[in-house]
Amino acid sequence: MLRQSRRDDRTMVGLRPHFVLLFVLTLLLSAFSDASHCSSTQGLSLVRNISELPQDNYGRGGLSHITVAGSFMHGMKEVEVWLQTFSPGTHTPIHRHSCEEIFVVLKGSGTLYLASDSHGKYPGTPQEFSIFSNSTFHIPVNDAHQVWNTNKHEDLQVLVIISRPPVKVFIYEDWFMPHTAAKLKYPYYWDEECLKASRKDEL
Amino acid sequence: MLRQSRRDDRTMVGLRPHFVLLFVLTLLLSAFSDASHCSSTQGLSLVRNISELPQDNYGRGGLSHITVAGSFMHGMKEVEVWLQTFSPGTHTPIHRHSCEEIFVVLKGSGTLYLASDSHGKYPGTPQEFSIFSNSTFHIPVNDAHQVWNTNKHEDLQVLVIISRPPVKVFIYEDWFMPHTAAKLKYPYYWDEECLKASRKDEL
Numbered sequence: 001m002l003r004q005s006r007r008d009d010r011t012m013v014g015l016r017p018h019f020v021l022l023f024v025l026t027l028l029l030s031a032f033s034d035a036s037h038c039s040s041t042q043g044l045s046l047v048r049n050i051s052e053l054p055q056d057n058y059g060r061g062g063l064s065h066i067t068v069a070g071s072f073m074h075g076m077k078e079v080e081v082w083l084q085t086f087s088p089g090t091h092t093p094i095h096r097h098s099c100e101e102i103f104v105v106l107k108g109s110g111t112l113y114l115a116s117d118s119h120g121k122y123p124g125t126p127q128e129f130s131i132f133s134n135s136t137f138h139i140p141v142n143d144a145h146q147v148w149n150t151n152k153h154e155d156l157q158v159l160v161i162i163s164r165p166p167v168k169v170f171i172y173e174d175w176f177m178p179h180t181a182a183k184l185k186y187p188y189y190w191d192e193e194c195l196k197a198s199r200k201d202e203l
Numbered sequence: 204m205l206r207q208s209r210r211d212d213r214t215m216v217g218l219r220p221h222f223v224l225l226f227v228l229t230l231l232l233s234a235f236s237d238a239s240h241c242s243s244t245q246g247l248s249l250v251r252n253i254s255e256l257p258q259d260n261y262g263r264g265g266l267s268h269i270t271v272a273g274s275f276m277h278g279m280k281e282v283e284v285w286l287q288t289f290s291p292g293t294h295t296p297i298h299r300h301s302c303e304e305i306f307v308v309l310k311g312s313g314t315l316y317l318a319s320d321s322h323g324k325y326p327g328t329p330q331e332f333s334i335f336s337n338s339t340f341h342i343p344v345n346d347a348h349q350v351w352n353t354n355k356h357e358d359l360q361v362l363v364i365i366s367r368p369p370v371k372v373f374i375y376e377d378w379f380m381p382h383t384a385a386k387l388k389y390p391y392y393w394d395e396e397c398l399k400a401s402r403k404d405e406l
Contacts, residue, residue: 046315046317046332046341047340048339048340049335050338068307076303078366079305079365079366081364102272102282104362114249129249131250132252134252136250136271136272136284137249138277161282163282
């Protein structure tokens with residue numbers, strides 16, 4: 001037992017430098033992978049497999065967001081494309097942005113809530129629109145809106161196209177919150193990582 | 204026989220005004236349907252079923268083009284989305300445009316030809332890129348390019364997103380045609396109909 005134990009100790013001692021090396025390598029790889037999909041890092045291929053692009057929920061349960069072609073991530077200047085999946089019952093915040101936005105529904109169904117009166121003091125009770133697989137709709141610039149997966153049985157998957165990237169989002173707590181009280185979130189969640197990486201590049 | 208014939212004659216005579224009415228109605232309906240999907244005509248619904256949108260090959264065999272959200276058709280100002288299907292062996296012309304363009308490949312596979320040197324006198328031999336289902340790529344502003352369905356067995360279906368609509372396309376006969384000789388096609392084929400309709404509205 002003692003010899004065994006000693007051998008184990010030796011093995012551990014022998015492995016220690018490897019562990020340290022592995023740890024350092026992991027840190028380096030993780031730092032690299034954080035920024036490796038951002039445009040500031042060279043090596044992005046022109047044709048990309050969407051299944052292999054970074055996917056995250058950015059702290060929102062039931063969301064999957066992929067930036068298919070983005071401003072910070074791929075150097076787009078005038079247009080940006082996301083692939084988003086909402087599990088049953090999940091939704092976007094009530095929000096507005098000063099850009100055009102087009103949705104193409106790839107799978108599932110849900111409800112679009114749209115408050116078109118941006119001249120009032122607050123969005124007010126929104127209109128409801130049914131959205132469904134193979135449908136398309138666009139959000140007029142600055143109209144407050146919210147997309148819900150109201151289908152209990154199926155994911156809602158949409159391609160989202162915005163102009164004037166990166167997106168600057170004003171978020172409302174409810175439909176009667178004054179426009180002036182809506183909170184600006186910029187950079188938006190999926191842009192934060194690349195923005196940090198590009199700031200590091202500038203140093 | 205004679206009576207029968209007479210009855211037929213009477214029937215025909217009786218139907219004549221209906222035929223004329225039907226003919227006039229058909230003409231009116233056809234004129235209306237030509238412009239009914241254009242933004243200048245009111246009544247476009249916010250959520251649209253893509254399967255019910257106008258689809259045409261615009262004189263190009265093997266092409267199916269649908270304007271999912273367009274400038275002339277739906278009043279978009281900053282971004283436009285098309286759904287295009289190319290049958291095996293068919294392709295776009297060699298062309299360039301002064302806007303960003305993103306492709307999302309929904310089905311099939313093919314080849315992207317891209318001549319990135321827009322500083323030369325002509326595009327020159329292009330680079331070749333394999334494109335495949337669930338891939339994405341974008342065309343840098345003003346780079347000459349061509350998309351081919353090089354898969355003999357399957358349609359190639361793509362969502363195309365462009366900025367700065369409506370598109371102004373410069374078409375090349377081959378990769379060695381000088382940039383200055385490329386022919387401007389504006390309005391592009393799918394925009395012509397709505398542009399005509401909106402010009403009529405201005406009169």
